[in-house]
Every structure is written in C-alpha cells, then in structure tokens.
Amino acid sequence: MPESQEGIKQNKRRKHFICLIAVLCLVGVVVLVAVGVMQSTSMQRNMKFGIVLDAGSSHTALYIYQWPAEKMNNTGLVEQLTSCNVKGPGISSYWRNVEQAGPSLRACLDKAKQSIPKEQHGETPVYLGATAGMRLLRLQNPAQSEKLLQAVETFISSYPFDFRGARIISGADEGAFGWITINYLMGNFGTVSAGGDPDTLGALDLGGASTQVTFIPNNVVKSPEDSKFFRLYGRSYHMYTHSFLCYGKDQAMKMLLQSLVVTDNGTISSPCFNDGYEKLINVSAFYDSPCTPDPPRTTHETVKLIGTGSSKECRSHVSQLLNHSSCNCSTCSFNGVCQPPIWGKFGAFSAFYYVMDFFSKHGPLKNLDQVQAAVERFCNMAWQEIKGSDAGWTLGYMLNLTNMIPAELPYTETLMNEASFLSIMVIFSLCVLILLLLAFLVMKRKLCGVEQGATLGTA
Structure with a gap:
C-alpha cells in the first residue's frame, strides 16, 4: 500500500x-x-629560566630560577628550580691566580646546562653578583679585583647562556635584595597591617665578610647612603639598610683572633672554641684583609689556637668588637652607625639559618631563651664530644634586574x-x-x- x-x-x-x-x-x-x-x-606552563651566581666571600653558589613565560610580569610565580654549591673558596680567594677563578665554576655551570632545556640556553639570563669578599678586595687592590672579574666574565661567556655580566654589588643593594627576597617568598607585598602600614618583615643577612640589616622604619632615614626606595605592587617602600663590612662570620673571627694575646710559646687561648680544640694557624692569614690592618703582635709565623669553651667569656670577647659608646644620632646600632628604632618582625637567613638549623637538630627553638640555652650547652661541650653534625639576596637580585616585580599592581588576565x-x-x-x-x-x-x-x- x-x-x-x-x-x-x-x-x-x-x-x-x-x-x-x-x-x-x-x-x-x-x-x-x-x-x-x-x-x-x-x-x-612554558617555562623561562634565570641563573644567579652568588659570589660570596667564603664560597660561590649557583641558583636556577624558573617562571611561566606567559606571566613574566605577574607576581608570586618565580620559584627556585635547583642550586649548586661551587667547590672551593669564594672567587676573591683567587686574586693571586685569577685564571683559576672561572674554571672553579665549571661543575655548577655544567649542571645548569643539564637542568635547563637546550633550546632555551640562549634566552636564559645569567648574572653574577659578588659581595663583601670582592668589596674588600676592591678596597685592598682595585686593579686585581677588576682583573679577577674580567677573568670570570670571560669564562662564563663561553657558555651558551645570555650572560649579563659580573659586578660587585654594594652592601646597601645586598641588604635591599635580601629584603625583597624574603618578603617576596613570604607573600608580603601588597598586604598592609592593621595600622595601614605595609606589612613586611625586616631582613637580617649574615655572610662571610659582612652583615646586612634592612627594615622599613617608622620615621625618615636621615642617612642617604642607608636609604633605599622601591615601588612594588602599587606601594612605595622607603627602607633603611646598612651593611656592616668586616662583621660577617669569617672576617669577624679574624678580628676576634687578632685581638687575643699570643703567648711567648706561640699559643692563643680562645673561649669561643670548644675545650680541647687545637689548630695551627698561619699568622699571615689573619692580616691579609682591610678588616685586620694592625701589624701582627707576634714574631711567630704560625700560632696554635687552643679552645677553652666558655660561652660567657666568648660573648664578652665578641662584645668588645662592637663599640656602643659613640653615637651622634638619637639611636645607633654599634660603631656609631645611625639606625632608626627597631620595630616589627625580622627574618634571618644565610649563615643565621645554618647556625639555627644546627642548634635545632635536637628539637625546635621557639624563643630566644631556648636559643641561648642551646648555645650554652654546645659551647660547654668538650671538642671530643662533637662528631659533626636557601633564602638569600639572589632571588631579589634577579627579580630586580629582570624587572619581574612591577611597580604597580599587575593586570590579571582572566583565564x-x-x-x-x-x-x-x-x-x-x-x-x-x-x-x-x-x-x-x-x-x-x-x-x-x-x-x-x-x-x-x-x-
């Protein structure tokens, strides 16, 4: 049908x-x-990379950072990929053999080549910042410090990276970059306290040849050389920063040992070393720095350092290196250095971290009293009883040189x-x-x- x-x-x-x-x-x-x-x-994420070499007074460290390429000018995105400690002393120690300074970096630069994709080597910026060790060498021998930097630059330039140069950064810059680093990592930029002030941490940075103190004061910084200004995340930051050259752990130790009395038989007794500690020291090694300009107090070429292990006596010896009697300002730190009144919280890093990490092996240290007790226990131990046991300025340095922290709040593209x-x-x-x-x-x-x-x- x-x-x-x-x-x-x-x-x-x-x-x-x-x-x-x-x-x-x-x-x-x-x-x-x-x-x-x-x-x-x-x-x-299409990642970009950056390399910073921290050429400190006692050693050099290489840090590799990474961030998403499409958000280079955004914030809170840079992270440390890896790091590498260069074997041997800091580059300033090569001032008599400048040709050896560059090759000392070879192993860590080779590691950087392996860590970063080959196709991105040419666009990866590399910076070398030399700190207090090179600042001291420049004071002592400007021509030799320049030759040393040139030798290091020549060696790093042989690698396929985008090398942006090596320079000696000032103490104020080192303190400021450390302050940027710690507050960047803590996510403090753009936040404000209950009183309406920028909510940031002060920064304490203990190195081998210098110590930096940086914070946002409650009043105007009177000394121009101790004042730094940054505009970050839409806010202005006027900071106080001072670098105490010669007051890093290594140079301060030289000044401390230089102040001790050498006996006729060529021995030095120090309460800052554990009881039973002994070491032969070349006298000339303690008078090769602008931090120890006085002539040797002994005719001996070598002296024997003997530890007596007393934290109370050690504290007294160390305090003698810090002159608190002279101050032409309303407030000073020490040695007549003007400093605004301290306030707020601080973050301590570099050698401060390693010391506290060592004392925390047997439990967390929650306050200053516990820290002092831990120091007392350690200093009173005999040498025979001891069997042995990454914040810094580099991230802030790279962020500043690559303009990766914008002055204003970033435009956030809505993904x-x-x-x-x-x-x-x-x-x-x-x-x-x-x-x-x-x-x-x-x-x-x-x-x-x-x-x-x-x-x-x-x-």
Missing part, C-alpha cells in the same frame, strides 16, 4: 529533525573537545578557572546527551511506525 502524502511529509520532517540533532551533537562534541584541549594547553571549566563541560555534555536522547526517541518512533505499517499490510 503506497505511503500517503502526510506520511511522506512526516518522514521528511523527521529526517530534517534528525539531521539538525546530528549537527547540534557534532557542534557540542567539537566544543567539548576544543575547551578541553585549550584548558589543557593553558595548564602546560578559565576550574569552576568555569567544569560548568561548561557539564552543560555541553548534558546538551549532547539530551540531543542524543531526542534522536533515539525519534528513531524509535519511526521504527514503531514502520513495524505498525508492515503489520497492517499483512493483515
């Missing part, structure tokens, strides 16, 4: 409807795939967050399922109609 005109029209409408559903389903699937791919691609992504995926998935269900119902209805027609024809 031939199909009626009305049945033919219904079949055409049904076919058109099924085609529309098919097209809409295809569009939905394409949208789902495209959104998924785009979201996945955006989550895959699809997880909630939006899931919402879109759920909505389009439901739409596709509904369309497939409609297509199934239409096809089922058509099949039922065919079967019914066949039954009638048979009858």
Whole structure:
C-alpha cells in the first residue's frame, strides 16, 4: 500500500529533525573537545629560566630560577628550580691566580646546562653578583679585583647562556635584595597591617665578610647612603639598610683572633672554641684583609689556637668588637652607625639559618631563651664530644634586574578557572546527551511506525 502524502511529509520532517540533532551533537562534541584541549594547553606552563651566581666571600653558589613565560610580569610565580654549591673558596680567594677563578665554576655551570632545556640556553639570563669578599678586595687592590672579574666574565661567556655580566654589588643593594627576597617568598607585598602600614618583615643577612640589616622604619632615614626606595605592587617602600663590612662570620673571627694575646710559646687561648680544640694557624692569614690592618703582635709565623669553651667569656670577647659608646644620632646600632628604632618582625637567613638549623637538630627553638640555652650547652661541650653534625639576596637580585616585580599592581588576565571549566563541560555534555536522547526517541518512533505499517499490510 503506497505511503500517503502526510506520511511522506512526516518522514521528511523527521529526517530534517534528525539531521539538525546530528549537527547540534557534532557542534557540542567539537566544543567539548576544543575547551578541553585549550584548558589543557593553558595548564602546560612554558617555562623561562634565570641563573644567579652568588659570589660570596667564603664560597660561590649557583641558583636556577624558573617562571611561566606567559606571566613574566605577574607576581608570586618565580620559584627556585635547583642550586649548586661551587667547590672551593669564594672567587676573591683567587686574586693571586685569577685564571683559576672561572674554571672553579665549571661543575655548577655544567649542571645548569643539564637542568635547563637546550633550546632555551640562549634566552636564559645569567648574572653574577659578588659581595663583601670582592668589596674588600676592591678596597685592598682595585686593579686585581677588576682583573679577577674580567677573568670570570670571560669564562662564563663561553657558555651558551645570555650572560649579563659580573659586578660587585654594594652592601646597601645586598641588604635591599635580601629584603625583597624574603618578603617576596613570604607573600608580603601588597598586604598592609592593621595600622595601614605595609606589612613586611625586616631582613637580617649574615655572610662571610659582612652583615646586612634592612627594615622599613617608622620615621625618615636621615642617612642617604642607608636609604633605599622601591615601588612594588602599587606601594612605595622607603627602607633603611646598612651593611656592616668586616662583621660577617669569617672576617669577624679574624678580628676576634687578632685581638687575643699570643703567648711567648706561640699559643692563643680562645673561649669561643670548644675545650680541647687545637689548630695551627698561619699568622699571615689573619692580616691579609682591610678588616685586620694592625701589624701582627707576634714574631711567630704560625700560632696554635687552643679552645677553652666558655660561652660567657666568648660573648664578652665578641662584645668588645662592637663599640656602643659613640653615637651622634638619637639611636645607633654599634660603631656609631645611625639606625632608626627597631620595630616589627625580622627574618634571618644565610649563615643565621645554618647556625639555627644546627642548634635545632635536637628539637625546635621557639624563643630566644631556648636559643641561648642551646648555645650554652654546645659551647660547654668538650671538642671530643662533637662528631659533626636557601633564602638569600639572589632571588631579589634577579627579580630586580629582570624587572619581574612591577611597580604597580599587575593586570590579571582572566583565564578559565576550574569552576568555569567544569560548568561548561557539564552543560555541553548534558546538551549532547539530551540531543542524543531526542534522536533515539525519534528513531524509535519511526521504527514503531514502520513495524505498525508492515503489520497492517499483512493483515
């Protein structure tokens, strides 16, 4: 029995409807795939890298940093990938053999080549910042310090990185970069305290040849050389920073030993070393620095250092290196250095960290009293009982030189967050399922109609 005109029209409408559903389903699937791919691609970070060599007085360390390339001027995104401690002393120790300074960095630079993808070597900036050790050498022998830096630059330039040069950074810059580093890592930029002031930590940085004290004071810094200004994250920061040259742990030890009396038989007794400690010391090693300009107090070429182990006496000896009697300002730190009144909290790093980490081996130190007790216990131990046992200025240095901390609050490009992504995926998935269900119902209805027609024809 031939199909009626009305049945033919219904079949055409049904076919058109099924085609529309098919097209809409295809569009939905394409949208789902495209959104998924785009979201996945955006989550895959195209990383950029930067290298900073911290050429300190006692050793050199290499730090590799990484950050997402598409957000170079955003904030809170730079992280340390890895680090490498250069074997041997600091580069300033090579001033008599300048040609050996550069090759001493070879192992760590080779590690950097392996850590950073080869195709990005040419665009990876490398900086070398020399601190107090080179500042002392420049005071003592400017020409030799320049030759040493040039030799180091020549060696680093042989690597495929984008070397931006080596320079001796000032004490004020070292303190300021350390302050930037610690507050960047703590996420303090852009925050304010209850009183409306920028909520930042002060920075205490103990190195081998100098110590830096940096903080935001409550009043104006009167000394221009101790004042630094930065505008970060839309806020202005006027900081006090002072570098105490010669008051790093190594140079301070030289000054301390120089002040001790040498006996006729060529021995020195020091309460700052554990009881039973003995070491032969070349006298000339303690008079090769601007920090110890006085002539030797002995005719002996070598002296024997003997430890007596007394923290109380050691504290008294050390305090004699710090002159608190002279001050031409309202407040001073020591040696007549003007310093605004201390306030707020501080973060201590570099050698401060390693010392506290050592004393914390047997349990956390929660306050100053516990620290002093731990020092007392250690200093009173006999030498035979002792069997032995990464913040700094570099991140702030790289952030500053690569302009990666904007002066104003960054424009945040709105990327699809997880909630939006899931919402879109759920909505389009439901739409596709509904369309497939409609297509199934239409096809089922058509099949039922065919079967019914066949039954009638048979009858």
